[in-house]
Amino acid sequence: MTRIIGIIGGKGGVGKTSLVANLGICLTEYGKDVVVLDSNLTTPNLGLHLGVPLYPKTLHDVLRGRARINEAIYRHPTGLKIIPAGIALNDLRGVDPRDLPNALIDLLGNTDIIIIDASAGLGREALSAIESADEIIIITTPELPAVTDALKTVKLAEQVGTKVLGVVVNRITGRSYEMSSSQIRSMLDVDVLAEIPEDVAVPESISKRTPVVHHKPHSPSSRSMRQFAAQLIGRQYMYASRRPWYEKLFGALKI
Numbered sequence: 001m002t003r004i005i006g007i008i009g010g011k012g013g014v015g016k017t018s019l020v021a022n023l024g025i026c027l028t029e030y031g032k033d034v035v036v037l038d039s040n041l042t043t044p045n046l047g048l049h050l051g052v053p054l055y056p057k058t059l060h061d062v063l064r065g066r067a068r069i070n071e072a073i074y075r076h077p078t079g080l081k082i083i084p085a086g087i088a089l090n091d092l093r094g095v096d097p098r099d100l101p102n103a104l105i106d107l108l109g110n111t112d113i114i115i116i117d118a119s120a121g122l123g124r125e126a127l128s129a130i131e132s133a134d135e136i137i138i139i140t141t142p143e144l145p146a147v148t149d150a151l152k153t154v155k156l157a158e159q160v161g162t163k164v165l166g167v168v169v170n171r172i173t174g175r176s177y178e179m180s181s182s183q184i185r186s187m188l189d190v191d192v193l194a195e196i197p198e199d200v201a202v203p204e205s206i207s208k209r210t211p212v213v214h215h216k217p218h219s220p221s222s223r224s225m226r227q228f229a230a231q232l233i234g235r236q237y238m239y240a241s242r243r244p245w246y247e248k249l250f251g252a253l254k255i
Contacts, residue, residue, distance in 0.1 A: 010149030
C-alpha cells in the first residue's frame with residue numbers, strides 16, 4: 001500500500017524542501033521505493049535542491065493534461081524518483097492545484113511512499129497538498145511566529161480530515177528566545193517527531209545542489225534526518241561514527 005505523506009510548513013523558510021529531498025534519499029537508501037513530488041506550483045525548488053532544475057515534463061504538464069504522471073518521473077543517481085514542477089512563468093497558466101489528488105491516482109500501488117513538498121503558507125496550493133496526503137508532517141522552526149503558523153496548519157488538517165503524524169522542529173540553535181520542544185508539543189498538541197539542529201552544512205549543500213545527507217553525511221543535521229527516516233518506517237537507526245583510518249586498521253587487528 002502506498003503511503004502519501006505531505007510535508008507542510010505554515011511559514012516559508014522553515015526548511016521544508018530540504019527535509020523532503022533528504023528524507024526521500026534516506027528512505028530510498030533504506031530500500032523503499034520513494035517518489036518526491038514538488039506541489040509548489042508557483043515557486044518550486046525541489047529540482048534545484050536535487051541538482052536537476054530543468055525537466056522536459058513536469059507536474060504542470062500533468063495537471064494540464066499534457067502528460068501522464070509516469071512521464072514526469074525522473075530518477076536521481078541515488079535511486080530516488082522525482083516529480084518536479086515547472087519553473088517558467090508560462091507554466092502557471094491553465095493549472096489548477098485542486099487537480100493534484102486525481103493526478104496521483106496512477107502512482108498508488110506502484111511505489112512505497114510518495115512525499116509531497118507543499119508550498120509555503122496555507123493557500124490553495126498548500127491545501128491541495130494536505131487534501132492529497134493520507135498523513136502530514138508539519139515542519140517548523142522554534143520561533144513563536146513559525147509555531148503559530150504550524151498551529152494553523154494543524155487546525156486546517158483536522159478540518160479536512162488528514163492525519164497529522166507530528167511536527168519536526170528544524171534549525172534549532174539552543175538560544176534562549178527559542179521555544180523548547182515541550183512548549184511546541186504543548187502548543188500544537190501533536191508529537192515532536194524529530195529535532196534538527198541549525199547546521200552550516202545545509203546551506204552549503206544547497207549551493208552545491210547536493211542533499212546534505214550526501215554532502216556532509218556525518219553532520220548533525222544529516223544524522224538527525226537519517227534517524228527520523230528510520231523512525232518513519234519502523235527501522236532502528238545505527239550511527240556509524242567516523243573514525244580515523246588508523247583506529248579502523250588496528251581495531252580490525254584486535255583478537
